[in-house]
Amino acid sequence: MSYKDQSLSISNPQNISMSFLGKLGILGITFGILSLICSFFNLIIVSKKITLSVTIVFIVVGTILYSYTLYFKSSAGIKNNHVWTNSLTNRGVLGWIIAIVLSTFYVLLYWWPEILGYQSGINNTNTGLISLFDPLSQFFKSQNASQWFVYGTLYTLVIFALGFKFIFKYRSNNYQIIRTLSLIVCQLGFAYLIPEILAGLNYNDSVDVDGNYIGWFDTDFKNVWPLDYDFFHRWHLEAMQNEAYQPLGMILLVWGILLFLIVTPILTYFYGKRWYCSWVCGCGGLAETAGDPFRHLSSKSLSSWKIERWLIHSILIMVFIMTGATLYGYFFDTGTVWGISIYNYFQKPYGFLIGACFSGVIGVGFYPLLGNRVWCRFGCPMAAYMGIFQRFKSRFRITTNGGQCISCGNCSTYCEQGIDVRAYAQKQENIVRASCVGCGICATVCPRGVLKLENGPEKTRFKSNLNLDENINLVALSKNEA
Amino acid sequence: MNHVVIIGNGISGITAARHIRKYSNFDITVISEEHPYFFSRTALMYVYMGHMTFTQTQPYENWFWEKNNINLVQSKVTSVSPEINQLQLNNGDTLSYSQLIIATGSKYNMLNWPGKNLKGVSGLYHKQDLDNITKLTQKCNNAVVVGGGLIGIELVEMLLSKNIKVTLICREKSFWENALTDNQSQLINNHIKSHQVNLIFNDTLKSIEGEKGSVKNVILESGLKIPCKFVGITIGVSPNINFIKDSGINFDKGILVNAFLSTNFSNVYAIGDCAEHQNPPNNRPKIESIWYSGKLMGETVAKTICGSKSKYKPGHWFNSAKFLDIEYQIYGQVNNIKSISKENTQFNWTNNSKSINITIQYIKSNHQITGISALGMRLRQEVIHDWFDEKKDIHFTIKNFDKILFDPEFSTNYNNQIINKYNQTFKVNLKPKSNKILSFFNF
Numbered sequence: 001m002s003y004k005d006q007s008l009s010i011s012n013p014q015n016i017s018m019s020f021l022g023k024l025g026i027l028g029i030t031f032g033i034l035s036l037i038c039s040f041f042n043l044i045i046v047s048k049k050i051t052l053s054v055t056i057v058f059i060v061v062g063t064i065l066y067s068y069t070l071y072f073k074s075s076a077g078i079k080n081n082h083v084w085t086n087s088l089t090n091r092g093v094l095g096w097i098i099a100i101v102l103s104t105f106y107v108l109l110y111w112w113p114e115i116l117g118y119q120s121g122i123n124n125t126n127t128g129l130i131s132l133f134d135p136l137s138q139f140f141k142s143q144n145a146s147q148w149f150v151y152g153t154l155y156t157l158v159i160f161a162l163g164f165k166f167i168f169k170y171r172s173n174n175y176q177i178i179r180t181l182s183l184i185v186c187q188l189g190f191a192y193l194i195p196e197i198l199a200g201l202n203y204n205d206s207v208d209v210d211g212n213y214i215g216w217f218d219t220d221f222k223n224v225w226p227l228d229y230d231f232f233h234r235w236h237l238e239a240m241q242n243e244a245y246q247p248l249g250m251i252l253l254v255w256g257i258l259l260f261l262i263v264t265p266i267l268t269y270f271y272g273k274r275w276y277c278s279w280v281c282g283c284g285g286l287a288e289t290a291g292d293p294f295r296h297l298s299s300k301s302l303s304s305w306k307i308e309r310w311l312i313h314s315i316l317i318m319v320f321i322m323t324g325a326t327l328y329g330y331f332f333d334t335g336t337v338w339g340i341s342i343y344n345y346f347q348k349p350y351g352f353l354i355g356a357c358f359s360g361v362i363g364v365g366f367y368p369l370l371g372n373r374v375w376c377r378f379g380c381p382m383a384a385y386m387g388i389f390q391r392f393k394s395r396f397r398i399t400t401n402g403g404q405c406i407s408c409g410n411c412s413t414y415c416e417q418g419i420d421v422r423a424y425a426q427k428q429e430n431i432v433r434a435s436c437v438g439c440g441i442c443a444t445v446c447p448r449g450v451l452k453l454e455n456g457p458e459k460t461r462f463k464s465n466l467n468l469d470e471n472i473n474l475v476a477l478s479k480n481e482a
Numbered sequence: 483m484n485h486v487v488i489i490g491n492g493i494s495g496i497t498a499a500r501h502i503r504k505y506s507n508f509d510i511t512v513i514s515e516e517h518p519y520f521f522s523r524t525a526l527m528y529v530y531m532g533h534m535t536f537t538q539t540q541p542y543e544n545w546f547w548e549k550n551n552i553n554l555v556q557s558k559v560t561s562v563s564p565e566i567n568q569l570q571l572n573n574g575d576t577l578s579y580s581q582l583i584i585a586t587g588s589k590y591n592m593l594n595w596p597g598k599n600l601k602g603v604s605g606l607y608h609k610q611d612l613d614n615i616t617k618l619t620q621k622c623n624n625a626v627v628v629g630g631g632l633i634g635i636e637l638v639e640m641l642l643s644k645n646i647k648v649t650l651i652c653r654e655k656s657f658w659e660n661a662l663t664d665n666q667s668q669l670i671n672n673h674i675k676s677h678q679v680n681l682i683f684n685d686t687l688k689s690i691e692g693e694k695g696s697v698k699n700v701i702l703e704s705g706l707k708i709p710c711k712f713v714g715i716t717i718g719v720s721p722n723i724n725f726i727k728d729s730g731i732n733f734d735k736g737i738l739v740n741a742f743l744s745t746n747f748s749n750v751y752a753i754g755d756c757a758e759h760q761n762p763p764n765n766r767p768k769i770e771s772i773w774y775s776g777k778l779m780g781e782t783v784a785k786t787i788c789g790s791k792s793k794y795k796p797g798h799w800f801n802s803a804k805f806l807d808i809e810y811q812i813y814g815q816v817n818n819i820k821s822i823s824k825e826n827t828q829f830n831w832t833n834n835s836k837s838i839n840i841t842i843q844y845i846k847s848n849h850q851i852t853g854i855s856a857l858g859m860r861l862r863q864e865v866i867h868d869w870f871d872e873k874k875d876i877h878f879t880i881k882n883f884d885k886i887l888f889d890p891e892f893s894t895n896y897n898n899q900i901i902n903k904y905n906q907t908f909k910v911n912l913k914p915k916s917n918k919i920l921s922f923f924n925f
Binding site for chain 1 (some may be wrong): 493525677806864
């Protein structure tokens with residue numbers, strides 16, 4: 001097929017005319033990214049305050065302008081033309097370049113932040129990319145930026161700008177609009193502004209009167225253990241209990257435990273795990289917005305489903321073992337379990353392999369190669385935990401509309417979680433799968449109105465719908481599935 | 483030992499093969515010339531537009547067939563000898579069967595227009611047609627599509643995706659007016675025009691002019707001359723049955739079958755859109771070129787072959803389509819005003835700016851509903867199916883309209899507007915429902 005030949009071309013093979021506003025948008029984005037690159041090489045001449053403001057405005061406004069002209073030039077509907085012929089989205093040259101740049105960024109961020117310009121210490125004098133964000137960090141909390149502040153700012157920026165792109169693209173569907181607004185608000189408010197403001201109010205990341213660092217704890221109200229795997233680490237528990245941070249610290253400690261034990265199961269029972277993965281979560285937020293152009297790259301093969309089940313549940317078990325050892329160490333005030341170092345043999349490997357390599361470098365860096373939900377599908381222990389509820393005790397399902405399915409496969413193609421949706425729809429079965437994050441794209445791209453995300457009575461979840469042929473005995477069929 | 487041979491690996495043939503495998507351990511051979519593996523013909527357009535790869539149109543992975551012991555042969559059947567239970571392949575091989583299922587589908591219609599063999603003229607049915615169209619339209623700025631039906635509009639959508647200027651020629655005075663109501667047809671006309679398609683009605687193709695063997699212009703009956711490099715012919719399909727014409731198997735337009743889908747040879751069956759029903763059930767058409775009928779016929783013939791003799795008994799009529807961005811669903815009978823019977827009449831509600839239309843057909847005397855069709859709105863087949871069985875009337879239908887809505891969560895709810903229109907039309911006072919908060923939280 002021709003799409004294979006075209007994958008090597010750098011530019012989009014389709015000759016798409018772009019309006020003046022669209023070109024202006026592209027120009028803005030290019031300027032913004034150029035200024036980030038210049039700052040990486042310490043080539044900023046104007047004041048950082050101005051450079052940073054201009055960069056942020058250019059990237060956000062540029063992206064919104066560009067995506068507006070991209071999608072509003074045609075009527076509301078499905079916008080998947082050329083997805084498999086564009087080298088950015090078909091694992092072509094552009095896709096590989098982006099993947100390499102992104103994963104390199106993550107590697108530097110996690111292990112060599114000094115290359116990005118980060119200098120440790122409270123009164124650090126950053127250089128390069130990190131120093132560009134000093135004015136903003138100073139604004140929030142009167143200290144220079146850390147690599148994590150830069151990462152958080154860029155992350156939020158991307159979800160915000162590309163969130164609007166997503167909303168424009170899927171504007172025919174209110175579910176997509178509302179949940180994307182929710183993702184933007186959750187990232188901007190809960191993950192970014194509130195924690196930074198709290199730190200500014202000395203409720204976090206602060207020093208005592210003698211100038212000693214008190215500690216840091218996670219003030220993102222929507223971050224849940226086990227995704228937030230270091231919630232029960234000694235330093236985190238101690239920071240939350242520190243007098244200087246009360247009552248906020250204790251509130252977050254109690255809330256964090258309730259969120260895992262009570263809130264998550266209840267919400268997952270009523271709505272499926274989508275309440276978190278597609279409405280609230282930061283990883284989900286990035287995957288749905290920045291990752292949307294890559295959702296079709298997830299593998300739908302049966303073998304990848306097998307790998308998925310082994311991997312994600314192994315990680316769930318690992319996080320329980322790691323946290324169990326951590327809590328043992330905390331309550332018995334020891335650094336070892338049966339003589340094994342908790343830090344060296346539990347926390348450090350988990351943090352390195354799962355926290356950094358899997359969720360960061362592979363999870364995001366490989367968007368253009370493996371799809372946008374690699375981490376959510378194969379790795380996230382929170383997803384695994386909710387998946388167990390979703391599969392066995394939940395009101396959520398994707399309903400198949402009788403016999404309307406024409407097996408075209410758009411649903412399977414655009415399922416970011418690699419679910420072969422068509423396999424269920426063409427058998428007139430509802431889709432009840434642990435991994436479904438309820439993004440709703442399968443139902444959106446379906447050309448025949450076959451799929452609908454629904455919450456409803458548990459007893460109707462698994463049934464096959466509507467017997468079209470009066471001859472067919474569905475009970476007999478389901479016992480003998482080929 | 484039973485050896486079931488199936489000619490054709492489309493949805494009908496493959497459904498038959500899968501179901502025979504469910505019920506039996508017969509030897510199963512599926513022969514196809516088009517492609518070694520089953521793929522969804524309905525998705526070919528998405529391959530062209532770059533939404534999907536061809537591999538993704540295949541609902542089963544390649545290992546599936548060997549695992550289920552279904553033998554696939556890529557070859558062309560040249561003739562069938564039903565007296566000796568044998569068929570001949572174009573590579574010279576012969577194959578013996580105990581039961582034969584013919585599921586060869588259709589091929590696109592082509593009239594004897596001058597210039598029809600020029601390079602740049604193609605219909606769209608087989609994978610080879612798609613490959614051909616992909617090549618022909620690579621450097622094409624202008625295209626003409628002849629025939630305003632379901633494949634016609636798909637081809638228009640495909641060509642538009644490559645920024646090709648398209649002219650769509652309809653023989654009728656409005657798009658697909660034999661099947662849609664006037665209201666619906668009008669909405670679709672406007673929608674097609676809003677995509678910058680040059681939509682021409684009341685005209686047909688007269689001839690195609692060429693230059694150096696390639697298409698240069700089309701000439702319409704009206705005399706209109708349209709320059710183009712590609713001409714898409716989408717004036718319908720007809721059964722693909724040339725290879726049986728000397729076999730002694732009875733045929734008219736399609737292969738003639740009885741209620742059990744068997745031909746004049748009791749161990750030779752025909753299913754899908756190559757079959758012509760001598761006595762079609764429930765006033766259905768004799769030849770059904772519809773995805774789910776192929777599936778149902780495949781399931782039915784599988785049961786018969788595996789020992790439980792079954793008639794083809796499809797339930798209530800339904801179908802769906804998509805016109806560029808607008809989805810269409812129909813359940814039961816909703817006729818155009820020209821073809822509606824005297825006993826029936828219609829209620830309809832339209833939102834012009836959003837291109838949404840609901841049309842409910844019902845019996846004048848007792849108000850019992852006989853059909854519902856929707857543009858721009860998804861409806862729940864299962865519930866409508868039950869309402870047909872329970873002979874519900876239009877009052878009940880409007881009152882419980884939220885129960886048949888299948889639109890995505892948070893979609894704009896038009897129930898109250900529909901109820902208002904109903905109240906005006908019928909001079910009644912049906913109360914609108916209001917449970918917005920609960921529905922927002924999705925309980």
